[in-house]
Amino acid sequence: MTLGLHLGVLALLGGLQLVLPPFHHGMLARIMVLAAYAAGYNLLLGYAGLMSLGHAMFFAAGMYGTGLTIHYLGVGVITGFLLGVVAGLAVAAAVGLITLRTAGPAFLIVTMMLAQAFYLATLYFNEITGGDQGFILSGLHLDLAGRRLPLADPAVKYNVALVVFAACLLLNFWIVRSPAGRILLALRENEERTRLLGYNTPRYRLFAVTVSGLVAAVAGSAYTLLFSYVGSTFAGILYSIYPLLWALLGGAGTILGPLVGTLVMTYLVDVASSLTTGYLIVVGATLVVTILWVPAGIVGGIRARWAPWLP
Amino acid sequence: MTALLETKAISKRFGGLEAVSGVDLRLERGEVRALIGPNGAGKTTLVSLISGRLSPTSGRVLFAGRDVTSLRAWDRVGLGIVYTFQVTSIYRGFSVYDNVALAAQRRRLRALADWIALDRQAVARDVEAALATVGLWALRDQPARALAYGHQRLLEVAMALALRPELLILDEPSQGLAAAEIDGLCGLVRDIARAATVLVIEHNMAVVLELAGRVTVMDQGRIIAEGTPREIEAHAEVQKAYLGR
Numbered sequence: 001m002t003l004g005l006h007l008g009v010l011a012l013l014g015g016l017q018l019v020l021p022p023f024h025h026g027m028l029a030r031i032m033v034l035a036a037y038a039a040g041y042n043l044l045l046g047y048a049g050l051m052s053l054g055h056a057m058f059f060a061a062g063m064y065g066t067g068l069t070i071h072y073l074g075v076g077v078i079t080g081f082l083l084g085v086v087a088g089l090a091v092a093a094a095v096g097l098i099t100l101r102t103a104g105p106a107f108l109i110v111t112m113m114l115a116q117a118f119y120l121a122t123l124y125f126n127e128i129t130g131g132d133q134g135f136i137l138s139g140l141h142l143d144l145a146g147r148r149l150p151l152a153d154p155a156v157k158y159n160v161a162l163v164v165f166a167a168c169l170l171l172n173f174w175i176v177r178s179p180a181g182r183i184l185l186a187l188r189e190n191e192e193r194t195r196l197l198g199y200n201t202p203r204y205r206l207f208a209v210t211v212s213g214l215v216a217a218v219a220g221s222a223y224t225l226l227f228s229y230v231g232s233t234f235a236g237i238l239y240s241i242y243p244l245l246w247a248l249l250g251g252a253g254t255i256l257g258p259l260v261g262t263l264v265m266t267y268l269v270d271v272a273s274s275l276t277t278g279y280l281i282v283v284g285a286t287l288v289v290t291i292l293w294v295p296a297g298i299v300g301g302i303r304a305r306w307a308p309w310l311p
Numbered sequence: 312m313t314a315l316l317e318t319k320a321i322s323k324r325f326g327g328l329e330a331v332s333g334v335d336l337r338l339e340r341g342e343v344r345a346l347i348g349p350n351g352a353g354k355t356t357l358v359s360l361i362s363g364r365l366s367p368t369s370g371r372v373l374f375a376g377r378d379v380t381s382l383r384a385w386d387r388v389g390l391g392i393v394y395t396f397q398v399t400s401i402y403r404g405f406s407v408y409d410n411v412a413l414a415a416q417r418r419r420l421r422a423l424a425d426w427i428a429l430d431r432q433a434v435a436r437d438v439e440a441a442l443a444t445v446g447l448w449a450l451r452d453q454p455a456r457a458l459a460y461g462h463q464r465l466l467e468v469a470m471a472l473a474l475r476p477e478l479l480i481l482d483e484p485s486q487g488l489a490a491a492e493i494d495g496l497c498g499l500v501r502d503i504a505r506a507a508t509v510l511v512i513e514h515n516m517a518v519v520l521e522l523a524g525r526v527t528v529m530d531q532g533r534i535i536a537e538g539t540p541r542e543i544e545a546h547a548e549v550q551k552a553y554l555g556r
Binding site: 178179180182183185186189190192193194195196197198199200201 | 401416
């Protein structure tokens, strides 16, 4: 039944493209890619209980791994995507190893510092990366079964975003329901107890950081391909805070929370930024309201009140 | 015959304090051993060295003849050394069932294939057996935080049982329990002792006399006496250090 619900949500997203007006069609494509990012983040925060402030580094590793290889080496879209994912995997595994002995606030600070170093490196090497100006990729297209699909085409963009999001959501779903998911939750609740139940806790932490970073890199790489842009903004602290915000608002430790959180927050920012340039204040206020009155987030609140079976 | 567990001149120093100094402890397979001593005698530190929660400053731990001194806690659990906490340490947000399932699945995760398709029925059987033994099966769907204190202690024991211990270390299991619950606990420990060796830290002398075949007394990081419960009761040094007579 729970799998059915999640497949139903994916089917709904698939069906919406037929009825949405162009503006919202484009918004939703972007939201799905960012929700995949949030889902990766949530795997670490919501299940393993580790709060990172450095996930932009994984997102940007996917982005640069894909963007730079396409721009400079002229590789195809699929190869570029895979290289982005490999880059993200490598960065995530390295960060996982470095942070193995940290927990709580120390983990947060170390990930933030590493991500800042990564961000500054993208600026320092601006002759290659384009710094905060970034660079644009043009004429990207996907060769699928003998057909040439331009990624700039809205329908192609929407469906690629849907596939990426679906893959991340289902991976998330599968991990959470697997024996490993129960161990991750156990890490969040009581690490020492878990060690004395016979689990090699550092190994599971490394697993959690690596998979979470990998999903973030998949989202970063897809973002670059679909929106044809690479720039260091996406490596900045704001893009480490966003997934935290989306996950908290939607409900950390719920599978659908990241999608709901990203959806609500993206529209909120869109409305707010049409009214004022200080739209970040809306973002901050939402975070405060969430933490004070809905600490479990939207989906978390629904689960606590009406649907305890939600994963 | 090799002992199930032996510590050889094991010591643990915290800064200037030698919490355990040069302890030689030997447990035979199948016995129930009580470890007693005044507060701060080093009992919990000693069992932490055995379970691998702490690593010793010097000395060795042998389990079934094998040197396990350098093994981490999780690998020792794999060999059958299982520890239950003095302060109840359960997953409060999990259901009773999930607490035990986390322990039970440990033995079933051997190959990569188990991670992809865990034998959930086998885990369920183990969980049912462990919860039935401690009498908590009816409460399996309750969140662990909703359990009464005595039941939380029993859940802790059920988690240990699901790991199929060779050596079960119980750290003050009767602490905070009512008299009737203590009777139930004693019966439970006797049941467990049919399949496992038990090392129990205990302050309640009635429980010690009831359960233990032999008693080891610690004071100031050292073993000061060892013998049957009757011998220990009569031991002059023990009376001075521990019973205050």
